[in-house]
Amino acid sequence: MHPIQPGLFPGIYDLKKVWLPDRFQGNRKRKNYFEGWYLKNVCAKGENTISFIPGISLTDGDHHAFVQVINGKTGKTWYFRYPAEEFSFSKNTFAAKIGNNFFSANQLKVDLKSETDHITGELNFDQQVSYPATLKRPGIMGWYRYVPFMECYHGVVSLNHHIRGAVTINGQQVNFNQGKGYIEKDWGSSMPQSWIWMQSNHFQQENTSFMLSVARIPWIGKTFTGFLGFFLHKGQQYHFATYTGAKISELHRSGNNVGIEIKTNAFAVKISGEQRKMSGTEKGALKAPVQGQMDRVIHECIDSRINITLTNKKNEVIFSGTGINAGLEMVGDTSLLIP
Numbered sequence: 191m192h193p194i195q196p197g198l199f200p201g202i203y204d205l206k207k208v209w210l211p212d213r214f215q216g217n218r219k220r221k222n223y224f225e226g227w228y229l230k231n232v233c234a235k236g237e238n239t240i241s242f243i244p245g246i247s248l249t250d251g252d253h254h255a256f257v258q259v260i261n262g263k264t265g266k267t268w269y270f271r272y273p274a275e276e277f278s279f280s281k282n283t284f285a286a287k288i289g290n291n292f293f294s295a296n297q298l299k300v301d302l303k304s305e306t307d308h309i310t311g312e313l314n315f316d317q318q319v320s321y322p323a324t325l326k327r328p329g330i331m332g333w334y335r336y337v338p339f340m341e342c343y344h345g346v347v348s349l350n351h352h353i354r355g356a357v358t359i360n361g362q363q364v365n366f367n368q369g370k371g372y373i374e375k376d377w378g379s380s381m382p383q384s385w386i387w388m389q390s391n392h393f394q395q396e397n398t399s400f401m402l403s404v405a406r407i408p409w410i411g412k413t414f415t416g417f418l419g420f421f422l423h424k425g426q427q428y429h430f431a432t433y434t435g436a437k438i439s440e441l442h443r444s445g446n447n448v449g450i451e452i453k454t455n456a457f458a459v460k461i462s463g464e465q466r467k468m469s470g471t472e473k474g475a476l477k478a479p480v481q482g483q484m485d486r487v488i489h490e491c492i493d494s495r496i497n498i499t500l501t502n503k504k505n506e507v508i509f510s511g512t513g514i515n516a517g518l519e520m521v522g523d524t525s526l527l528i529p
Contacts, residue, residue, distance in 0.1 A: 191278035191287050208336070211329040211345030212295060214279040214286060215377050216248070223248040224479035225377035226256075227286070229298060230492065231313060231353055232392060232515045234368040238263060239492050239515050240357055242300065244286055244293045246277050249482040255288045256484065257302055259309060260474040261359070262492035262515070267474040268309065269484075270302045284347060295347055295373065300357070311357030313366055318351040319399070319422060330418050332433035341380045341408060347373035349422050350391045350399040372399065381478045381486070382406050383413070384522025386448060388463045390496050390513025391422075398423045400498055400513055402461065404438070404450070406526045415527050417452070421459060421500060423509050428500065430454055438529045446491075448520060457508065460499045463518050465491040478521075494518035 207215055216225050226245025232238070239262030246255045255277035259268040272289045279286045285294040290301045295318060302309040321330055328335045330346045353369040372391050382405035391399035402419035417438060418431035430436040430452050439458075440451040446465035451458065465473065473489035480486045494516040500509040 191280055191285070193275065193278050209323045209325075209328045211323070211331075211335070211343070212284040212347040212373075212375065213281070214284075215343070216246070220248050220482075221250060222379050222482040223377075224379070224482045224484070225375070227284070227293060227347070227373060227375040229293060230372045230389070230517060231357075231366055232262075232370050233364060233366050236392060236515050238364045238366075240359075240364065241492060241517075242293065242298060243476070244288050244291065246274060247479060247482055247484045248274065252483065256477075257288055257291055257300070258476055259302065260476060260490065260492060262474075265474040265491075267476055268302070268304070268307060269477055270304065307360055309357065309359050311355065311364075313353050313355035313357065313371075315348070315351045315353060315371055319349040319397075321346040321349060321420070322427070327429075330420065330429075330431070332418070332431055334416075334433055340378060342376055342378040342382060342405075344403065344418065345375045345377075346401065346420070347375060349401075349420065349427075350397065372401075374401070379482055380480050381488075382522075383408070384524055384526050385519065386443075386450070386521075386524055386527060387519040388448075388461070388494070388496055388516060390494075390516035392515040393511045393513050395423065395509070395511055397425070398509075398511070398513075400496065402450070402452075404441070404527050406522070413526075415529065419452075421498070421509075423500075428457060428459070430459065441528050443520065443524050446520075448518075448524075456503060458501050460501075462497045463516070464495045465518050465520070466494055488519065488521045490517060490519045492517045 230241045243258035253274035255272040257270045292299045353366045385405035389401040399422040404417040407416045416432040421428040436454040477484040478486040496513040
């Protein structure tokens, strides 16, 4: 494991990382920079969802590493803070260590303590489904990954995987054996001004996973609505994004509900999402970066529902189903995202 090292010029490792978005991208000390992974874990019967968000914030006045935790059923969140010097990473794979906590594509181990709370546990992941990376499309951002100076970059580490292990929160153990997981990440200077993000890999049909992110993106003094997403079903991945020529034909929001339709040359996907309140579930308050500083508060519900219908060019239904235990964020003025 390597600590963050200062450097002036990119080396071979820095160039190689373009095709390896899962790995730590900020190997040099930077100003106004953040990077974080999102590891979502749902137990076998779906009654418990816990997400871990390890990361680092590099700003002039406040270099620090962190681990955020959100309990999907209660909306309870935690922010555990560590000195930046306690963050280290592997150059050969996605593996990051923060204090006594370890996160990778295959495993997480946590021992998180505050004056009032203690979260411990070990989860092991297998049968991961990765997002393909090629020269033309080095990850889910496509050729936008090559565009410099964007405020935020996005990567998908695991579309779907199985979980073994348990997490204990203040003495209460949650068993994740035979559960399902998902991993993605963000890095850059700031999260977008406004966005809608939704994800689920809990459909009645096995080995099915979905993610969509729509955001207002600044570029050269202007802004535009960009989106990216995937749908995995029966071993086939369907990709739709601004860079593929896909178009948002419809987007509307009403309170906790959102509807989106996306059309490509080969298929169309119609999505409706609902942030739900079941068994006392509330939206969890998380910290998000602004110029690297983790001082923006956003809200996420990871007990939502997503309805998806995928049709081909002949309007024949390829898939229709509902994803539960879904993550859903609607942040900022989402009317700015309407085409």
